[in-house]
Amino acid sequence: MQITIGACGPVHLSCIAPPSKSFTHRALIIAALANGESEIIGQLDADDTRMTARALMQLGIRLEWGKESIKVQGKGGVLTSPAEEINIQDSGTSMRLLTAVSLLADGPVTLTGSARMQERPLGPLIDTLNTAGAKISSLNHPGCPPIRIEGSIPGGDISIDGSISSQFISSLLIAAPYANQETRIHLIGEPVSLPYILMTIDSMHAFGAKVVVDENPSRETVFIVSPDYQYKPRTYHIEGDFSSASYWFALAALCGGTATVSDLNPFSTQGDRRLVDILEKMGCSCSKEKNSITITRDMDTPLTGIEVNMADCPDIVQTVCMVAATAITTTRIIGVHHLRIKESDRIAAIANGLRSLGGIIETDEDAITIHPAPLHGGVIHPHNDHRTAMSFAILGCFIGGVTILDAGCVTKSYPGFWEELRRIWQNAVLC
């Protein structure tokens, strides 16, 4: 499917944020480990969260995926070795979070994924678990899926490097209540995407586990997880997703007018709520209600560039770059080396895409610089990266005449994206 976007005037949109992808993954896995039935209300129904659910079913968990909620029959940390390999396709979160959890199976587990997934690194997590006594081997390329997992959850003192993905740390954390001793996870260096670790801890606490964060005098961070507090089943509501909401905020920032997105928790642990502050710094205004956020852009006020470290919020970098491409001064984004190992090399995707529309971009291993330049229409190939498709579509609403190829890839995180865009501005999308 390809979609061509027509230019859109100022918007006055209100929409409901889709449910959080990251919280849906976490709730599913944690509920599967709890002892008894949990109900996850308002889950995200998208390719990636379906992958986690399917993987858990292959691991012996009974799960009923309904329209409004999912019922999960947790088995108290007992999983079954599946007869066949588990293929999680493109979902990095499923792959990483399920790696440590698979050690709870009563036999070997093989996790694999798409061709791109087989290039996305797992090495630091595999090495850490193997050092602690597990037997995890890469079946094709060292440090990448497919992997064969055997052993048990180690516990004790474990050191992990989270400098390329926070998901390694989340993986250890989620499995840790089922170790047969206390687990102390020592962080080597600064982890990227830190808020996702806080979201993991938030979800663990919600299901009754206990994680203590110890910032010791040597400034080393240690997460201490007790085996005395295993997950308890419960009813759990999934909050709205700030990464998905980012496209609607960016639409108002680019085209002018207002965007109100509801089902967003202004006090959420989601790091992507930072977009609101970034847009304010670039010239938009923002108001927050209990359950919703509004971004307003007055088209008489030009957008200005910013200097910002986005190590903590990788999933909104593409959104920010689209807005920055229309600013009257230069934007420099640093701390983003981990974007190179996502669904695509996102630094290259941003640079190539914006250049093809007339943008002036410089990149290096860890940074993106965007200079002011007149933009024009063109064709964007997202190379199966949902966030490239969605962010360039929003820029397309400002420029007009932008065609997004392979538009169906948005189903990874936001299956209703094109329908929502058409609802907001019916002339915005011409198929």
Ligand SMILES: O=C(O)C1=C[C@@H](OP(=O)(O)O)[C@@H](O)[C@H](O)C1
């Ligand atoms: O744990 C999570 O739910 C996620 C963590 C982030 O990945 P990294 O920690 O690999 O940056 C983020 O990009 C991904 O979309 C979701």
Ligand SMILES: C=C(OP(=O)(O)O)C(=O)O
């Ligand atoms: C990077 C992403 O997801 P994952 O790592 O789960 O593939 C994303 O949703 O942008």
